[in-house]
Amino acid sequence: MKISIYEDNDKLRELIEMLIGSSNEFKVVGSYHNTHDILNKVIQDQPDVIIMDIDMPEHDGVEGVQIIKQKFHDIKIIMHTVFDDDDRLFTCLQHGADGYILKKDAPTLLFNAIKEVSAGGAPMSSDIARRVLQTFRKSDKPLNDYHLTDREKEILELLTKGFTYRMIGIACKISIETVRRHLKNIYQKLHVQSGTEAVAKAVTEQLLKN
Amino acid sequence: MKISIYEDNDKLRELIEMLIGSSNEFKVVGSYHNTHDILNKVIQDQPDVIIMDIDMPEHDGVEGVQIIKQKFHDIKIIMHTVFDDDDRLFTCLQHGADGYILKKDAPTLLFNAIKEVSAGGAPMSSDIARRVLQTFRKSDKPLNDYHLTDREKEILELLTKGFTYRMIGIACKISIETVRRHLKNIYQKLHVQSGTEAVAKAVTEQLLKN
DNA sequence: GTTGAAATAACCCTTTTGGGTCAGAACTTC
DNA sequence: GAAGTTCTGACCCAAAAGGGTTATTTCAAC
Known part of the structure; x- marks a missing residue:
């Protein structure tokens, strides 16, 4: 299994290289300090899995995910980063990052993550997983209540x-006048x-769920 | 740490009880075959973590999560289920389930999950994690294009x-007639x-971003 | 058993909307 | 410079929408 690494911290990059190279299952086929010209690098290296830092000077990891996932959907990408920025987290996930491991986690987690992504899984640090789940929870908070009956x-x-007043009347089996009355109250x-x-307002504030 | 279990399959429930009871960190304080009267059960048992099956006769796990998380936000709930239904998965997450482990996973995973949730993490089977990440990805696909200028x-x-035709005209510095013209084309x-x-249509299909 | 909220319905009226048709100006593309 | 698109504007007209007022019925709550 071929791995390539994008990480601007030279010390850390070498460490990861060693960690991965120590296994006979994995082979490091590329190792770079930013995502400049990443498309050609990937075409040349043909990695199965990419380990990608987010914070890199000039061409960062967010860019990298975007470019690679657009062209090579089946190359797995594991984000490997310190975690301080929700926006970039979700941008990466949106563009199709397959895993998300924090640098503060044990190196073995990164090691296992490589196996997991190649098996079709989605390894995440528990901090990340919690953050992701929270986005689901958010949506059920009671926004606003206008006391609609x-x-x-x-x-x-x-x-x-898109029903007209008349169509609503027919659908609800009430006169159009009553529909007008209700809508006046609603407005x-x-x-x-x-x-x-x-x-x-109804759609953006989700007034209609339950 | 006190655990309670809701699982309709008696054999499996006993197995989980044994698994958890074998540790001296955990103690099973309740064990039931559905979520009937769960609020009182929880008040009585005062568990730290709940392991909850979804598929149960009469009162199922989705209900259970809803009721408990509404009242006791800090009791952690791990869903433990066979996986066949996206809808219920997301309903549970929405109501605040903290972890999601599949029955086909190794029992040790469930065991570790208990530790993880109580440490504030969000343990998920990799299948589930992938499913969750996919929902993020979905959102950036180019839905529909109606070729609006x-x-x-x-x-x-x-x-x-909520602008009227007239207001739009003023805002765009064009005559109301032109507004009408544009809207006719749009419709x-x-x-x-x-x-x-x-x-x-515009709001639900996100026609206006970019 | 009365108070109150919700749903029903009717009337008035003016403004807005939506569809049809036509056409010139500005701009790019070939 | 011809063709095509986009933006602009106009006119007619019928239908729909939105605001005001008033009133009855139903049904739960107190």
Whole structure:
């Protein structure tokens, strides 16, 4: 299994090289201090797994992930970094990083991570995993509550589907006048003056889930 | 450290009890075959960590997570399940499950997971981790492209902010007639018949980023 | 058993919207 | 310079939307 390394700290890079080279399963085929010209380097080295630092001068790891994952989807990339920046974490994940190991973790974790990614897993430091799970949790916090009644939510939902007042009336088996009445109340509660505004608010603030 | 277990398969539950009981760090304080009346059970047992199956008759694990995490945010919950259902996976994570271990994994993984959650980590089977990371990746794929021009996107964006045609005209320094013209084109391209529909489509399909 | 909230419905009215059609100006591309 | 796209603007017209007012019914709560 061929590994290449991108890490600007020379000492650390050599350490990783040694660690990985010590195994007879892995072979280091490339080792660089930034992601400059990474595409050609990867084409030349043909690694199976890339270990990538984020913080590097000039061409950083975020760039690297982006470029490689766009062209070579099946080369696995493990981010290896100190952890101080949520934004870059999620940018990397978005662009398809396969694993995320912190530098403060034991070196054996990095070693195991290589095996895991090549087996199709997604090794993460527990700190990272927690951070990732938190993004899911966030979404169920109760944002805002405009005290819409069930009926009002129902009608607002149909409005977001592009129904006209008349269609809503038919769908709910009530007169169009009642639909208008409900929507008037809804607009008041949401502090909006039009259907489009109400829809925008409903969708972005997720007013319609339950 | 006090552990309680919810698992409908009696054999498996006993196995887990034994596994955990064999350690002198952990103590099983409760063991049940569904989540019926879980709130009182938890109040009585006062566990630090709960191991929770998802598939249980009558009162399942999804319910359990919901109820417990609502009241006792700091009791850690590890989901322990066969894996066949993305929906329930994400529902559990959303409600605050702290770890997610598959039954097919080695029992030692479950054992380690207990230590990890109590240390604030988020242990996951690699299958689960991969599934979770995939949800991030998904979001950057180019959904749909309706070939809106820059101007059209600009105007659609103002519409989603609840601007009327007139307000858009003023904001863009063009006549209201031109606004109407643009919106007619936009509606055609999006295959919608109204502003509300267009807004809903724009927001849910993220047509306005970039 | 009355108070109150929610849902239902009707009337008024003006403004806004959405569809049709037509057309000139500005700009790039070939 | 011809062709194509984009942005601009206009007119007509019917339908829809949005705001105001008033009122009945239902149903749970106190």
